[in-house]
Every structure is written in C-alpha cells, then in structure tokens.
Amino acid sequence: MTERLTLTRPDDWHLHLRDGAPMADVLPYTARQFARAIVMPNLKPPVTTVAQAAAYRQRILAARPPDSDFEPLMTLYLTDNTTADEIRRAKESGFVHGVKLYPAGATTNSDAGVTDLARCARALEAMQDVDLPLQVHGEVTRAEVDVFDREARFIDDVLEPLRRDFPALRVVFEHITTRQAADYVRDAPGPIGATITAHHLLYNRNALFLTPHGRAGVRPHYYCLPVLKREPHRQALVAAATSGNPRFFLGTDSAPHPKGEKESACGCAGCFTAASALEMYATVFEAAGALDKLEAFASFHGADFYRLPRNRGTVTLAREPWTLPSELAFGDTAVVPLAAGETLPWKIVA
Ligand code: DOR
Ligand code: ZN
Numbered sequence: 001m002t003e004r005l006t007l008t009r010p011d012d013w014h015l016h017l018r019d020g021a022p023m024a025d026v027l028p029y030t031a032r033q034f035a036r037a038i039v040m041p042n043l044k045p046p047v048t049t050v051a052q053a054a055a056y057r058q059r060i061l062a063a064r065p066p067d068s069d070f071e072p073l074m075t076l077y078l079t080d081n082t083t084a085d086e087i088r089r090a091k092e093s094g095f096v097h098g099v100k101l102y103p104a105g106a107t108t109n110s111d112a113g114v115t116d117l118a119r120c121a122r123a124l125e126a127m128q129d130v131d132l133p134l135q136v137h138g139e140v141t142r143a144e145v146d147v148f149d150r151e152a153r154f155i156d157d158v159l160e161p162l163r164r165d166f167p168a169l170r171v172v173f174e175h176i177t178t179r180q181a182a183d184y185v186r187d188a189p190g191p192i193g194a195t196i197t198a199h200h201l202l203y204n205r206n207a208l209f210l211t212p213h214g215r216a217g218v219r220p221h222y223y224c225l226p227v228l229k230r231e232p233h234r235q236a237l238v239a240a241a242t243s244g245n246p247r248f249f250l251g252t253d254s255a256p257h258p259k260g261e262k263e264s265a266c267g268c269a270g271c272f273t274a275a276s277a278l279e280m281y282a283t284v285f286e287a288a289g290a291l292d293k294l295e296a297f298a299s300f301h302g303a304d305f306y307r308l309p310r311n312r313g314t315v316t317l318a319r320e321p322w323t324l325p326s327e328l329a330f331g332d333t334a335v336v337p338l339a340a341g342e343t344l345p346w347k348i349v350a
Contacts, residue, residue: 014251179236195251242290
C-alpha cells in the first residue's frame with residue numbers, strides 16, 4: 001500500500017474566494033496546497049471589468065499568508081453588456097485568464113448573468129479572436145426543466161450551438177456532474193476542457209438525504225449546483241478524472257457560505273472543500289486504483305489547457321487519517337466544511 005505520495009504542486013482551476021474578512025479566513029487553506037487558482041468573479045456586485053478584477057486581485061494578494069507565493073488567476077463575469085473592448089483589455093492585462101458564463105439565475109450570485117447568449121456575440125467573437133477561454137456554468141435555467149436534467153439539456157441547447165458558432169473558442173465546461181457531460185468533453189471536436197470537483201467524485205445524490213450510516217435527513221452542506229447526481233454519473237466522472245485524458249482537470253468549486261445561510265429554509269448552493277481538497281481527490285483516486293493518475297489531473301492538465309507553465313515544487317500526502325472539524329472561522333461567522341466530522345485517509349504533510 002502506498003504510504004506517501006509526492007506530487008508536483010497542483011493548481012485549483014475553479015475556486016470561490018469571496019471577499020473581505022471571510023476571504024482572509026479561507027484563502028490560507030487554498031494557498032497551502034495549490035500554487036494558483038482560477039478565482040470566480042461572482043461577488044456582490046460581480047467582477048465585470050478589468051479594473052474590478054485588478055482591485056480584487058490586489059485584495060487577494062494582500063490577504064495571503066506571510067511567505068505565500070500563491071497566485072490568483074482572475075476571471076471576468078460575462079453579462080449581456082460585456083464589450084469586445086473589455087475582452088481585449090482583459091487579454092492585455094495578463095492577469096485575466098478567462099470569462100465566466102453564468103446563465104442568469106443558474107446559481108449563487110448569478111442574477112447579473114447572461115439572459116441570452118445571442119446578446120454576447122461580440123464579446124464571444126473577441127474572446128475567440130484574442131484566445132481568452134470561456135468558463136461555463138453549464139445548466140439551463142428554464143423552470144420547466146428538471147433540476148437534475150439541467151446540465152444534460154445545456155449541452156444540446158446551448159453548448160453545441162455556441163461551439164458551432166465559435167469553433168476556435170477555448171471552453172471549460174465547469175464542474176461537470178453527468179455522464180453526458182463527461183462523454184461530450186471526451187468526444188467533442190475542438191478546444192474544450194472540463195473541471196471536476198472532489199464532491200462530485202465522492203458523493204452521489206443520496207448524500208443530500210442520508211448520512212454515511214444511512215440516517216435520513218436533509219443535509220444542506222452537500223447541496224451545490226449543479227446538484228449531485230445518481231451513482232452512474234458519479235462513476236462516469238471518476239472514470240473521466242482517472243482516465244489520463246488531458247481534457248479533464250482539477251477544479252474544486254470550493255464555495256464557502258456562512259453556516260446560517262446553508263442551514264436555512266432556503267439554503268444556498270456551495271460546498272466548502274478548500275480545507276481538504278487534495279486529500280479528498282487522493283481518496284477518490286485511490287479507491288479507483290488510479291493514484292498514479294492523480295498528478296497529471298491535479299498538476300499538469302489544467303496548466304497545459306490554460307497555456308501556463310507547470311509548477312515547480314511539490315506537495316506531499318501521507319496516509320495519516322484525520323477528521324474534518326465541525327466548523328471553521330469565516331469572518332464574523334463560521335463555515336461548515338464538506339464532510340465535517342468524517343475521516344479522510346490522506347493528509348498533506350509537506
Ligand atoms: O454550488 C455552487 N456554489 N455552485 C455555483 O455555481 C456557485 C457556487 C457559489 O458561488 O456559492
Ligand atoms: Zn463555482
């Protein structure tokens with residue numbers, strides 16, 4: 001049995017850091033394991049301009065722990081009004097690495113998102129032209145579409161037409177959750193990648209309603225969007241992540257919320273995994289007999305897709321079981337980590 005695992009330092013290609021004091025509390029968990037992270041722009045108000053991204057980036061840099069060289073890779077939030085000029089400025093900035101499509105109403109802080117992609121034609125054309133990736137939250141939002149079907153419908157209704165219209169646009173299908181999405185990313189022509197979260201690899205939708213010991217109850221900390229799916233979808237994601245295919249890479253979608261806003265009558269979507277991310281991925285890869293595939297998924301494929309250098313330096317995991325705390329500091333409140341109280345077999349030791 002492998003007892004220690006040393007990997008090239010990984011990156012997180014999809015992360016929510018929030019802002020202000022809560023950010024200062026969660027950032028160190030990411031910075032201790034990941035060299036870089038693609039930072040999502042869904043603040044209130046959203047990061048829609050290069051000037052806002054520059055200011056947010058400075059706040060993140062200022063909140064880094066002493067001696068940290070963590071590098072935030074910034075994104076812009078696509079709206080119906082994003083101009084081609086803003087896209088060109090983003091590319092020229094050197095610190096904006098993509099533009100995020102949130103279909104309006106799809107998830108947390110997506111109210112300012114895109115109502116109709118046709119309105120974004122000029123921005124998308126400019127992105128294709130300057131080669132700035134589009135990161136997509138891939139769910140349709142029409143009320144009549146079942147929540148569990150929203151990702152699969154997005155592929156046919158939005159993603160395929162979008163990629164036909166902009167065949168050279170680099171697209172990241174974020175936090176994929178279904179067999180359909182994994183198959184699409186594996187087989188589709190043209191430049192496409194996908195991030196996969198630790199929680200979608202670890203859990204199926206039963207986790208929303210049952211403890212690991214089978215006790216029933218609504219479990220808000222397991223609620224995220226796109227929502228956890230059935231077991232065959234989880235298995236398809238594990239197969240994709242461990243396949244060695246460079247189109248699939250690590251993106252935690254770690255999304256902290258105040259405890260009270262999760263444990264409420266209308267609890268918000270998002271799982272906080274930054275404090276245990278790499279250990280969770282290692283657990284999944286080991287269960288699949290594919291620990292040897294973890295380094296490329298975590299440390300190479302994303303950097304290659306984004307055309308950034310692979311990291312130097314390493315991180316080491318050891319087989320040292322530890323139990324996740326019940327909550328962690330989050331500004332003037334607390335955040336409950338995913339799998340609080342559960343034990344993970346792997347621990348980062350260096
Ligand atoms: O579960 C989610 N939480 N999904 C998202 O797409 C957004 C995120 C958040 O910002 O909380
Ligand atoms: Zn996200």
